[in-house]
Amino acid sequence: MKTLYVDAEALELDFNASLALAQDMARHLLGEDTMLLSWYDRERDYESPAGVSECHENCPTKGYWDYAENRGARLAIDIGRGRYVFCFL
Secondary structure (H helix, E strand, C coil): CCEEEEECCCCCHHHHHHHHHHHHHHHHCCCCCEEEEEEEECCCCEECCEEEEEEEECCCCCCHHHHHCCCCCEEEEECCCCCCCEEEE
């Protein structure tokens, strides 16, 4: 999966603004039929799908990342050095 790193600290984006930015970028790079497969919000320690990291507690790969890779994700957008990560198909 290719990863695009976005340093948006100066913009002070919250989760919803970061998601909107990531979706726009994914549509531009992958096309209109892109699909968000998983995401991670480090500040709140939330992920989607919920609970996918429970079986990855001692693993170097986070559950949301593994979930996306195993479902064919093509693009990850990392905003703010891991603050928010969005994985797209």
